[in-house]
Amino acid sequence: MEILKQKTALxxxxxxxxxxxxxxxxxxxxxxxxxxxxxxxxxxxxxIADEEEAIVSVLDQLDNSVNYIFITGGLGPTxxxxxxxxxxxxxxxxxxxxxxxxxxxxxFFKKRSKIPSESNREQAFIPNNAERIMNYKGTASGMIxxxxxxxxxxxxxxxxxxKSMMKESILPALAKNASPTEFCYEVNVFxxxxxxxxxxxxxxxxxxxxxxxxxxxxxxxxxxxxxxxxVEENTKDLQLKISHLLGKAVFSHSxxxxxxxxxxxxxxxxxxxxxxxxxTGGRMADMITSVPGSSQILNESYITYSNEAKxxxxxxxxxxxxxxxxxxxxxxxxxxxxxxxxxxxxxxIAASGIAGPGGGTVDKPVGLVYIGVKYYHKIIIxxxxxxxxxxxxxxxxxxxxxxxxxxLISE
Numbered sequence: 532m533e534i535l536k537q538k539t540a541l542x543x544x545x546x547x548x549x550x551x552x553x554x555x556x557x558x559x560x561x562x563x564x565x566x567x568x569x570x571x572x573x574x575x576x577x578x579i580a581d582e583e584e585a586i587v588s589v590l591d592q593l594d595n596s597v598n599y600i601f602i603t604g605g606l607g608p609t610x611x612x613x614x615x616x617x618x619x620x621x622x623x624x625x626x627x628x629x630x631x632x633x634x635x636x637x638x639f640f641k642k643r644s645k646i647p648s649e650s651n652r653e654q655a656f657i658p659n660n661a662e663r664i665m666n667y668k669g670t671a672s673g674m675i676x677x678x679x680x681x682x683x684x685x686x687x688x689x690x691x692x693x694k695s696m697m698k699e700s701i702l703p704a705l706a707k708n709a710s711p712t713e714f715c716y717e718v719n720v721f722x723x724x725x726x727x728x729x730x731x732x733x734x735x736x737x738x739x740x741x742x743x744x745x746x747x748x749x750x751x752x753x754x755x756x757x758x759x760x761x762v763e764e765n766t767k768d769l770q771l772k773i774s775h776l777l778g779k780a781v782f783s784h785s786x787x788x789x790x791x792x793x794x795x796x797x798x799x800x801x802x803x804x805x806x807x808x809x810x811t812g813g814r815m816a817d818m819i820t821s822v823p824g825s826s827q828i829l830n831e832s833y834i835t836y837s838n839e840a841k842x843x844x845x846x847x848x849x850x851x852x853x854x855x856x857x858x859x860x861x862x863x864x865x866x867x868x869x870x871x872x873x874x875x876x877x878x879x880i881a882a883s884g885i886a887g888p889g890g891g892t893v894d895k896p897v898g899l900v901y902i903g904v905k906y907y908h909k910i911i912i913x914x915x916x917x918x919x920x921x922x923x924x925x926x927x928x929x930x931x932x933x934x935x936x937x938x939l940i941s942e
Contacts, residue, residue, distance in 0.1 A: 538571045538598045538709040543589060544578045545604035545614050546688055558603050558693055565702060570709035571599065581605040586617050593681075599705070600681060604688030606671035608650035615658070615674070618685055622676045624660030632657055636670055661685075668695045714763040716770040719783040721753035721934045728754060728777065735776055739769045751926050753782070753789060779938055793933045794822040797878065800940060805876035806832040807845055807866045809857065810884035810900060814929035831874055835866065845869030858883050858895055860912045863903040871905055878940060879905040882932050886924045900928040904936045911939060 542562055548554040556578060563573040574597065579585040581604065593600065605614025619626055633655035636647050647670075654670050657663060664673025664684070669692040676683040684701055686693045720728060725747050733740065742765045748755040756773060760766045774781050782792050797804055806815045806829075816832035819825050833844050838857055841847040846869040847862060855861040866881040884900030891897035898918030904911050913935055917927045 537712055538705075539596065540566055540571050540573050540599040540601060541575045541593065541597045542573055542577070543600065543602045544576070544688065545581050545586065545602065546578070547580050547611070549578050549604070550580060557690055558688065561690070561694065562601055562603075562697065565697060566601075566705075567713075567715065568711070569702060569706040570711040571705060581611065581613050583613065583617050586614065587621060590618075590621055595679075598681065600683045602683065602685045603693050606654075606673075606685070606687045608648070608654055608670065614685065615656075618674070618676065618683075619658040619660065622658070622660055622678060622683075624658045626656040627659045629655050629657050632663070632672055635665075639670060664696050664700050666692055666696060667699065668692045673700075713759055713761055714766045716758045716766045717784060717786060718756040718758075718770055718773050718777070718781055719753055719786060719789075720756065720777055720780045721782055721789055721930065723754070723777065723780045725749045725754050728756065731776060732756075732773060736769060736772060739765070739772065743769045745769075751923060751930065753930075755786070779941060782934070782937065788822075789930055789937070790818040790933055791822050793937045794819055794825050794828060796937060796940060797828040798824055802828055802877040802940065803830060803874075804828045804878045804880070804936075805830065805870055805874040807870040807879070807881040808832070808834050808929075809836055809841070809866075809882060810886045811882050811925050811929045811932070812836065814925055815880060815882070815932055818929055818933060830876070833870065833873075841866060841869075844873070846872065856895070858885055858899060858901060860901055860903075860914070863901040863912055864910065867903045867905045867910060877907060878936060879903075880932050880936050882928055884924070884928055886921045886928075887918065888921060898924050900924075900931070902928065902932045902935055904932070904939050906936070906939050909939070911935070 542559045544556055544558055546554065549556050559576045566573055577589055579589055605612045616626060636651055636655055640647050651670055657672055658674055661674040661676045664675060666672055669687060669689060671687045673696045674685040686696050729747060743758050743760040746757045748757065758766050758769055770784065782789055808815055813834045819829050835841045835844050838852050842849060845866050847865040851861050851865050863881050863883050866883065867879050870879045870881060881903045882900055885891050885895060885897050887897035896916065898916050900915050902913050902915065915931055917924060
């Protein structure tokens, strides 16, 4: 069978909460990225209200050249979830009660020591003109409608339910009839400014940039450099060259998180890890424990937010706190030594800073953080200043601390 390489899609996200700004629409971004990997190119994102007029109107005006339509949202058990009934009627079908679906619902709730409510029972009504998509993460079945050589995939708006359906059912099936016409590679970097990275790449690879499209996506998680071209060899070659150019600042080539890279590196080296956190308030330990297998490396961690806690739990001398203050190289060094005495961990990480919005001075501005890492006999202290608001300051400081530790144990 001949494979049609160029497939296109349109994404419709239904939800009043999306239009009101109460919920961030992450579904469209994730779906576009995953579809592109298998050669399905999204041409448009639409966000509409969960009401008949809006849904029918957008379905009536679809681009005839689009192969697939992906619809999320409005499949919940409450009265404000209307999508299923509206779309079923639009395609000329009706909702019928399914004993099989209801049995699946009962089993789903039984595993959680619950029983389905009357509202949940309504979710056992499914279209008689659609193929069912199993939902292994929730209670709302997905649906596949077919009309005029188009496939309409209707899924819940809850991200982890939608992603489960896409990964387990939809993407594998679509991949059989599509293949990429453009190859995408990436380089994930932390600790270097976007402008510096862009200047270095432009300076060193002018010829390659005429063959490969490049884009930069900065965030608190680092900078993602995305490379695209129709020739896979060119794309892979530039990825390799950029990685060599940026060296240890590169932590991944696949979008894997910094914390995942760090934890798995520690596991591979059979290291034990402990943290002493002041301004980051436990975020370092939270990032570490978000990674499966982290129990192999992290035994304990301390949030020593006050000076009294730094003295009592870590043995930081009062004289150091009075002479240099809690946010200082001297205090973080003492925190590291105290943490090691308490835990005897191979790798100790400590941070103290000013998260803001208040508390800063001319000498010690908001966003100032001292980060210390002790790896066996070696201790390094780094000073960073990053002021993007209290929440972002804490997040960046925690990531910077794990990155500093990653670099040290990679040597």
